[in-house]
Amino acid sequence: MPSLTYTPADLFDELMDSSGKIRECYQNVADRFSCMLPEELEQKVKSLELLFLKHGVTFTVYGDQQGTERVFPFDPVPRVIPAHEWEVIEAGLIQRITALNLFLYDVYHEQKILKDGVIPAEVVHSAAHFRPEFVGIRVPRDTYIHVCGTDLIRDRDGQYLVLEDNGRCPSGVSYVLENRSAMKRVFPQLFGSAGVRSVDTYPADLRSVLQYVAPRPKASLVAVLLTPGVHNSAYFEHSFLARQMGIEIVEGRDLLVLDGFVYMRTTHGLQQVDVIYRRIDDDFLDPKVFRKDSMLGVPGLVDAVRRGNVALANAIGTGVADDKVTYAYVPQMIDYYLGQEPILGQVPTYLAWRDDDKKYILENLPNLVVKAANESGGYGMLIGPKASQAEIADFHDRIVANPRNYIAQPVVYFSQHPTLVDGEFEGRHVDLRPFILCGETTKVLPGGLTRVALTRGSLVVNSSQGGGSKDTWVLAD
Amino acid sequence: MKLRIHHTTDYRYLDPISRSSNDVRLTPLKRPTQNTAFFLLRVLPPCRLKNFRDFYGNLVTHFEVEEPHQNLLIESQCTITTEDPYARGIPLGAPLSLLDECGLLEELQPFLNPSPLVQITPELWRSAIDVFSEQQDCFELAMGLMDHVHSTCQYVPGITKVSTTSADFFATRKGVCQDFAHLMLAMCRAVHLPARYVSGYLYDARRTDVRGAHASHAWVEVWIPNAGWFAMDPTNNSLTRETYVTVAIGRDYHDAAPVTGSYWGNSGCIMKVTVHLEEA
Known part of the structure; x- marks a missing residue:
C-alpha cells in the first residue's frame, strides 16, 4: 500500500511536521492505512460510496445541467485533532459565539457598542441582513444564534483562524454524523483504541436547545423543522435532523397563523407549534413582512414571533453578525462585551x-x-x-x-491534509467547520465538518464548488 | 483536579430601575496551585465590561447598565485545574515569637487590624487568648482557632446577613460560611496572626455533608512566618485541599464579594444565585 505520506508543500501540514515526521496524533491512522492493500482500500472506498448513495447523503448543485443531486464526495483519511488543540478551539468558539449573541442583543436594543463608537454605526445600518423592524423585540432567553457553524482554517504556523461565522442557517452537521457512521462501518478497526470523541449527541443536544427557547414551559412541546422543500441544497440534512430529533419536518404550506399563534396542519387537525427550527432565510420567512413573492414562508409568522408566541431558531436578523464587514469587528466585540482578548485569531x-x-x-x-x-x-x-x-x-x-x-x-493558504486521489495519497487543502449550540449552556460538538478541496491547489472547499468532506476526529485526553 | 464552574446571579427588579453600577469578582486568582484554562463572563443586558486589579490583586470587572432595566444576569463559566496547596506538607515549625515581626511588614497590615466586618470585642479577644495560651506553633495556633470556631458555632442559614460582623456572630454563634470566616479572622487578628478573607468555591464529589459546597463559599488564609499564606476552612474544620478554588481575597467579605453593585430606582429586588461545579 502506498504510505500516507507525500512531499509536503510549503504550508502547514496536518499529517507531518516540518521535518516530514508523522505527528503523534496521526500515528494510529498512518499505521492502519499503511498496512492496507491497494485492493482492500479500493474496495472500502467503493463501499463508502455505496453507503452514502443508499443513505441518500446528497446535496444539490444550483445551476448545474446534469442532474442536480449529487453524492457528497467523501475522503476516507480522517482528520485528527488532538485534545490540547481542541481545548483552545472550544474555548475560542464559546467566547466568540457569546460575544456575537451579546452583540445581536445590543444592536437590537440599546446599540451601546455603536453609541460608544466601538463599531461604526454604518456597519450595522448598512448590513443587508440587519432588521431594524426588530429593534426592541425581545427573543426567548435573549439568544439570537442557537446554532452556529464557524469556519476555521490554519495558517502556516498551524494557528487556527476564524474565516467566517455562519449564524444564519449553517448546514453540514448531518454530514458530520453520516461521515462518522459510514467510517465506523467501513473502517471499524481504525477506531480501536484511538480515543475518538463521539458526535452522536448532536440531535439530542439540538433538541434540548429548542426546548430551552420554547416560549412556554410545556410538557409536550411541539417543535418543527421548517424547510424550503425538497429542492433545497440541504434538504437531505433537514430530513435527517428532523428524523434524528423526532420532530416533524414541515414546509411553509404545512403551517398557518391564527390570531398570532402558529399551527401545524395534521391529519388530526391543527396543532399549536412552540418552536420552529427554521432552515429558511429571513427573506423568505413571511411574505407579509419580507419578500412578498416568497412561496416558502408562512404569512403572519413574524407577527407570532413578535408577540412571543413562537420561538425561531435561529432568531430573525442574525445575519448582521455574520456579515463579512461585521466580522472585521469581532475582536472589538469580544473586548467590549467580555473584557477579554480573542482566543482564536482571525484573518x-x-x-x-x-x-x-x-x-x-x-x-x-x-x-x-x-x-x-x-x-x-x-x-x-x-x-x-x-x-x-x-x-x-x-x-x-x-x-x-x-x-x-x-x-x-x-490569501491565507489553508493547511494541507492527506487525501486519496486516484489510489494515491496527496496533500489537499482543508478547512474545519465546528458546530456550536447555544441553549442553557453553550456546547461545541467535538468534531466538525472538515471540507477538502479535491482539485489540486484549490482553496475553495465549498461543496457547491467541488469540495468533499472527511470524518473529523477529536481525541479525548 | 480539573473543575468546571458555572455561576449565575440573576436579579429581578419588581419595577424597572433606571440604572445600575456593578463590580464583580468572579475571575479566579492566578496562583501556583490553580490554573485557569477558560473563563468567560456574560452580562445581560450587554454592556461594556472593564477589568482592573484592586488593592488586593483581585481581578474586578466593572460595568454599568445605563438604560432602564428589570433583569440583570451575571453568568460566569470557568474551567480550572487545581492542586493541593498542602502537597508539600503542612508548615509546622514557625514559633509564635516570629509573629511579632509580622507587624513590621507593610503588606500584612490590612490583615492584622479590624476591618468593617471583622470587629474584635474584648470577649472575642479573651476566647482567642485562651486558645493562644495552649499553643507554641503558628500553624497549630491557626488550627486551634479554626477548631474553636467550628466547635462552638452552628451552621444555620437565614439568620445572618451580608452585613453581620464577627462581633454580632460571636454573640449568637449561628450563621453561614462567611460568618465562620469572619469570626476566625477576628480571633487570628486578636492574637496578631495575620489572616485574610477568601471567597471561592468548594467542590464536593459526593454532595454530602460538606457545608458551602456547590455555592459561593468563604474561608480564611493565615500568614505563617517564613512559609506564606495557608488556607483553612472553619465552616468544615478542614485544610483546603485541591477541591477549593480561590477567587478573591481581602480583609473581609466586602473586599472579596463576588457581586456588588448599586442601582438607582425605588424597587424591590429578587436575587437568585446558582452555582454548579463538576469535575471536567
Whole structure:
C-alpha cells in the first residue's frame, strides 16, 4: 500500500511536521492505512460510496445541467485533532459565539457598542441582513444564534483562524454524523483504541436547545423543522435532523397563523407549534413582512414571533453578525462585551467601505481574496492570484460601484491534509467547520465538518464548488 | 483536579430601575496551585465590561447598565485545574515569637487590624487568648482557632446577613460560611496572626455533608512566618485541599464579594444565585 505520506508543500501540514515526521496524533491512522492493500482500500472506498448513495447523503448543485443531486464526495483519511488543540478551539468558539449573541442583543436594543463608537454605526445600518423592524423585540432567553457553524482554517504556523461565522442557517452537521457512521462501518478497526470523541449527541443536544427557547414551559412541546422543500441544497440534512430529533419536518404550506399563534396542519387537525427550527432565510420567512413573492414562508409568522408566541431558531436578523464587514469587528466585540482578548485569531480584513482600505484593495487586487459581504457558499468571490485579467477588472468595477458590499483579505493558504486521489495519497487543502449550540449552556460538538478541496491547489472547499468532506476526529485526553 | 464552574446571579427588579453600577469578582486568582484554562463572563443586558486589579490583586470587572432595566444576569463559566496547596506538607515549625515581626511588614497590615466586618470585642479577644495560651506553633495556633470556631458555632442559614460582623456572630454563634470566616479572622487578628478573607468555591464529589459546597463559599488564609499564606476552612474544620478554588481575597467579605453593585430606582429586588461545579 502506498504510505500516507507525500512531499509536503510549503504550508502547514496536518499529517507531518516540518521535518516530514508523522505527528503523534496521526500515528494510529498512518499505521492502519499503511498496512492496507491497494485492493482492500479500493474496495472500502467503493463501499463508502455505496453507503452514502443508499443513505441518500446528497446535496444539490444550483445551476448545474446534469442532474442536480449529487453524492457528497467523501475522503476516507480522517482528520485528527488532538485534545490540547481542541481545548483552545472550544474555548475560542464559546467566547466568540457569546460575544456575537451579546452583540445581536445590543444592536437590537440599546446599540451601546455603536453609541460608544466601538463599531461604526454604518456597519450595522448598512448590513443587508440587519432588521431594524426588530429593534426592541425581545427573543426567548435573549439568544439570537442557537446554532452556529464557524469556519476555521490554519495558517502556516498551524494557528487556527476564524474565516467566517455562519449564524444564519449553517448546514453540514448531518454530514458530520453520516461521515462518522459510514467510517465506523467501513473502517471499524481504525477506531480501536484511538480515543475518538463521539458526535452522536448532536440531535439530542439540538433538541434540548429548542426546548430551552420554547416560549412556554410545556410538557409536550411541539417543535418543527421548517424547510424550503425538497429542492433545497440541504434538504437531505433537514430530513435527517428532523428524523434524528423526532420532530416533524414541515414546509411553509404545512403551517398557518391564527390570531398570532402558529399551527401545524395534521391529519388530526391543527396543532399549536412552540418552536420552529427554521432552515429558511429571513427573506423568505413571511411574505407579509419580507419578500412578498416568497412561496416558502408562512404569512403572519413574524407577527407570532413578535408577540412571543413562537420561538425561531435561529432568531430573525442574525445575519448582521455574520456579515463579512461585521466580522472585521469581532475582536472589538469580544473586548467590549467580555473584557477579554480573542482566543482564536482571525484573518486581517480590509473593508472597501473605508477609503484607505478601498484604495489598497483596488491597487492590490491580484494579491487579495475579495468577498461579497453577504454571500456564502463560495459564491461572489475573487481569488486574486488565480483570477484572470477580466475577472479582476470585473471585481474592480463592482467594488467601486458598491464598496460596502466587499471586503478583501490576504490569501491565507489553508493547511494541507492527506487525501486519496486516484489510489494515491496527496496533500489537499482543508478547512474545519465546528458546530456550536447555544441553549442553557453553550456546547461545541467535538468534531466538525472538515471540507477538502479535491482539485489540486484549490482553496475553495465549498461543496457547491467541488469540495468533499472527511470524518473529523477529536481525541479525548 | 480539573473543575468546571458555572455561576449565575440573576436579579429581578419588581419595577424597572433606571440604572445600575456593578463590580464583580468572579475571575479566579492566578496562583501556583490553580490554573485557569477558560473563563468567560456574560452580562445581560450587554454592556461594556472593564477589568482592573484592586488593592488586593483581585481581578474586578466593572460595568454599568445605563438604560432602564428589570433583569440583570451575571453568568460566569470557568474551567480550572487545581492542586493541593498542602502537597508539600503542612508548615509546622514557625514559633509564635516570629509573629511579632509580622507587624513590621507593610503588606500584612490590612490583615492584622479590624476591618468593617471583622470587629474584635474584648470577649472575642479573651476566647482567642485562651486558645493562644495552649499553643507554641503558628500553624497549630491557626488550627486551634479554626477548631474553636467550628466547635462552638452552628451552621444555620437565614439568620445572618451580608452585613453581620464577627462581633454580632460571636454573640449568637449561628450563621453561614462567611460568618465562620469572619469570626476566625477576628480571633487570628486578636492574637496578631495575620489572616485574610477568601471567597471561592468548594467542590464536593459526593454532595454530602460538606457545608458551602456547590455555592459561593468563604474561608480564611493565615500568614505563617517564613512559609506564606495557608488556607483553612472553619465552616468544615478542614485544610483546603485541591477541591477549593480561590477567587478573591481581602480583609473581609466586602473586599472579596463576588457581586456588588448599586442601582438607582425605588424597587424591590429578587436575587437568585446558582452555582454548579463538576469535575471536567
